[in-house]
Amino acid sequence: MKIHPLATVYLLLVTLLPASAAQPTKPNVLLIISDDLRCWLGCYGDPQAHTPNLDRLAARGVVFKQAVCAAPLCNPSRTALITGMRPSQSGVYGNDILWSKAVPDAMTLPLLFKNNGYYVSGAGKITHASTVRESDWNDFGPVGEKARGGKNKQKLDKWKWLILNNDQESPDYVLTSYVVERLKQPQSKPFFMACGIHRPHTNWDVPQKYLDLYPLAQIQQPPIKVDDLVDVPPIGRQFSRRNSDESLRAIPGGPEKIIQAYRASVSFMDAQVGRLLDALDASPARDNTIIIFCGDNGWHFGEKQHLTKITLWKEATDVPLICVVPGVTQPGTSCTRPVDLLSIFPTLCDLTGLPLPAQSKGPSLRPLLADPKATWDHLAMSTMGRGNHSLSDDRYRFIRYSDGSEELY
Numbered sequence: 001m002k003i004h005p006l007a008t009v010y011l012l013l014v015t016l017l018p019a020s021a022a023q024p025t026k027p028n029v030l031l032i033i034s035d036d037l038r039c040w041l042g043c044y045g046d047p048q049a050h051t052p053n054l055d056r057l058a059a060r061g062v063v064f065k066q067a068v069c070a071a072p073l074c075n076p077s078r079t080a081l082i083t084g085m086r087p088s089q090s091g092v093y094g095n096d097i098l099w100s101k102a103v104p105d106a107m108t109l110p111l112l113f114k115n116n117g118y119y120v121s122g123a124g125k126i127t128h129a130s131t132v133r134e135s136d137w138n139d140f141g142p143v144g145e146k147a148r149g150g151k152n153k154q155k156l157d158k159w160k161w162l163i164l165n166n167d168q169e170s171p172d173y174v175l176t177s178y179v180v181e182r183l184k185q186p187q188s189k190p191f192f193m194a195c196g197i198h199r200p201h202t203n204w205d206v207p208q209k210y211l212d213l214y215p216l217a218q219i220q221q222p223p224i225k226v227d228d229l230v231d232v233p234p235i236g237r238q239f240s241r242r243n244s245d246e247s248l249r250a251i252p253g254g255p256e257k258i259i260q261a262y263r264a265s266v267s268f269m270d271a272q273v274g275r276l277l278d279a280l281d282a283s284p285a286r287d288n289t290i291i292i293f294c295g296d297n298g299w300h301f302g303e304k305q306h307l308t309k310i311t312l313w314k315e316a317t318d319v320p321l322i323c324v325v326p327g328v329t330q331p332g333t334s335c336t337r338p339v340d341l342l343s344i345f346p347t348l349c350d351l352t353g354l355p356l357p358a359q360s361k362g363p364s365l366r367p368l369l370a371d372p373k374a375t376w377d378h379l380a381m382s383t384m385g386r387g388n389h390s391l392s393d394d395r396y397r398f399i400r401y402s403d404g405s406e407e408l409y
Contacts, residue, residue: 025190025288026117026118026190026352026353027190027288027289027290027325027326027351027352028187028190028191028192028193028285028288028289028290029113029118029191029192029193029289029290029292029348029352030183030193030194030195030276030280030289030290030291030292031109031126031192031193031194031195031292031344032194032195032196032197032273032276032291032292032293032294033078033081033124033125033126033194033195033196033197033293033294033295033296034197034199034200034269034273034293034294034295034296034320035074035125035196035197035198035199035200035201035295035296036200036201036202036295036296036297036298036299036308036309037200037266037269037295037296037298037299037319037320038295038298038299038315038318038319039295039298039318039319039320040262040263040266041054041055041058041266041270041320042054042055043055043057043058043059043063043320043322044063044065044320048214048218048219048220048263049263049266049267050213050214050263050267050270051266051267051270052270052274053270053271053273053274053277054270054273054293054320054322056277057273057277057291057293057322057324058322058332059331059332060291060324060329060331060332061291061322061323061324061325061329061330061331061333061369062322062323062324062329062330062333062334062335062368062369062372063320063321063322063333063334063335064320064321064322064323064334064335064337064339064365064368065334065335065336066318066335066336066337066338066339066380066392066394067294067318067319067320067321067339067340067341067380068314068317068318068319068338068339068340068341068380068381068382068390068392069295069296069297069298069317069319069340069341069382070086070087070340070341070342070381070382070383071087071093071297071382071383071384072297072298072309072310072311072312072316072317072382072384073094073095073297073309073310073384074095074125074128074129074296074297075092075094075095075096075097075099075127075128075129075131076090076092076093076094076383077296077297077341078099078125078126078127078128078296079092079099079102079103079127079128080092080341080342081109081294081296081341081342081344081345082108082109082110082126082127082345083099083103083106083107083108083109083345083359083360084109084342084345084346084357084359084360084361084362085103085106085359085360085361086342086361086381086383087383087386088383088386089359089361090102090103090106091103093383093384093385093386094385095128095129098131099127099128099131100131100133106357106359107357107359108133108136109192109194109344109345109348110122110126110136110137110192110194111135111136112349112354112355112357113192113352113354114136114137114138114192116354116355117189117190118189118190118191118192119138119187119189119190119191119192120136120137120138120191120192120193121137121138121139121140121141121179121182121191121192121193121194122137122140122141122179122193122194122195122196123140123141123142123143123144123175123176123178123179123194123195123196124141124142124143124144124172124175124176124179124194124195124196124197124198125143125144125196125197125198126194126196129143130143141175141178141179142171142174142175142178143175144171144172144174144175144196144198159202159203159258160203161202161203161204161205161206161261162203162205163205163206163207163208163211164205164206164207165207166207167207167268167271169207170199170205170206170268171198172197172198172199172268172269172272173272175195175196175197176195176197176272176275176276177275179193179194179195179276179279180275180276180279183276183279183280183283183285184279184282184283186284187285191285195272195276197269197272197273199265199266199268199269199272200262200263200265200266200268200269200299201265204261204262204264204265206261206264206265206267206268207268210264210265210267210268210271211260211261211264213263213264213267214259214260214263214264214267216256216257216260219256219259219260219263221255221256221259221301221302222301222302222303223303224302224303224305228303228304228305229304229305232304232407233401233403233405233406233407234405235388235401235402235403235405236311236312236399236401236405236407239306239310239311239312239384240304240305240306240311242306242310243300243306243307243308243310244305244306244307248301248302248307255301255302258301259301262299262301273293277291287326288326289326290323290324290325290326290348290351290352291322291323291324292321292322292323292344292348293320293321293322293323294319294320294321294322294341294344295319295320295321296319296341297309297316297317297319298314298315298316298317298318298319299315299316300313300315300316301315303315310384311384312382312384312388312389312390312399313390313399314397314409316384317382317390319341321339321341323347323365323369325351325369328351328366328369328370329369329370333372334372335368335372335373336372336394337368337372337374337376337394338376338378338379338380338392338393338394339365339368339376339378339380340362340380340381340382342360342361342362342381343362343363343364343365344362344365345360345362346360346362346363346364347364347365347366347369349364350364350366351366363378379391379392379393380392380393385402386402387401387402388400388401388402396408396409397409
């Protein structure tokens with residue numbers, strides 16, 4: 001039987017097609033979460049930050065300048081992110097509630113992608129601590145405890161951190177490596193991969209080279225009003241007293257020492273993000289992968305006489321959110337519309353064409369990804385404990401506590 005000359009040419013072309021041509025047509029997703037990260041990044045205009053990798057990620061997509069977490073505490077924030085349910089829906093208000101028991105029938109982001117034909121893999125802190133529900137994933141790597149082992153229960157005035165010999169000694173490096181290796185592997189299916197980096201959550205154990213980026217003599221403290229609690233209602237002052245900024249002043253070496261360690265941990269986290277981006281950029285999936293980077297909550301350094309998080313003021317609720325969506329976002333853009341992380345779930349469903357579960361209540365960010373100045377009629381909301389909420393728009397922040405007292409900024 002003779003083969004038509006055109007058929008011969010076609011077969012030759014198919015044989016010579018690069019591997020990238022066989023890549024899945026559905027968009028991939030890379031979700032990166034950092035713990036306790038306030039907006040001390042170069043792409044957010046912080047002049048002291050050394051965050052070259054997040055800055056280059058921001059240059060590829062949209063930076064949301066007024067993003068807030070659903071709750072300024074790890075467990076409720078992350079539960080909201082992966083289920084699309086606010087704390088008032090899930091009942092997950094604190095770190096002492098196992099999310100998978102509170103909402104056992106909830107459809108999570110990884111499970112949704114898994115059920116729709118995606119290869120789903122992750123490592124690190126996606127849900128709180130070691131609460132990974134393995135059935136939601138095709139595979140899940142190391143969760144990554146703190147370098148000293150176990151959970152640090154030292155009191156605030158006794159915080160200490162270790163100087164590591166190299167990056168490889170950090171559990172964050174190990175868990176990031178797990179995701180990096182999977183990004184390098186050829187994929188026959190679209191993928192959803194998630195990497196939860198612990199830093200800059202305490203303890204701030206990093207190599208000396210990251211501390212050297214921030215000489216103590218050059219550390220600047222955030223502006224602090226000594227009378228900032230005078231007009232705050234009693235319940236707000238109780239939030240502040242949970243972790244008083246006396247701990248900040250009591251650190252040997254002064255406040256500069258603790259800020260240096262925090263900033264160094266941010267730069268270490270940034271280096272891990274760089275490894276993920278390098279692995280993705282070297283893969284055939286580079287141009288067909290949605291990248292979402294966010295923090296799970298912010299952090300106080302003395303503002304409102306408070307240290308750490310667990311308040312409804314902007315230092316604890318405001319978080320970085322950077323999105324890169326091939327074919328949708330424009331490089332190097334920023335958005336000042338108020339959004340919250342509850343929108344990540346519906347946004348990923350919208351962008352990938354997956355069905356949105358009825359439990360998910362947030363609006364999709366797709367209009368703002370395409371046009372950061374698009375009309376946006378939604379408020380950004382954070383919740384800290386039952387009945388305590390903050391609402392933000394472009395101009396105001398309104399806080400209402402469970403006892404009916406209020407604050408307006």
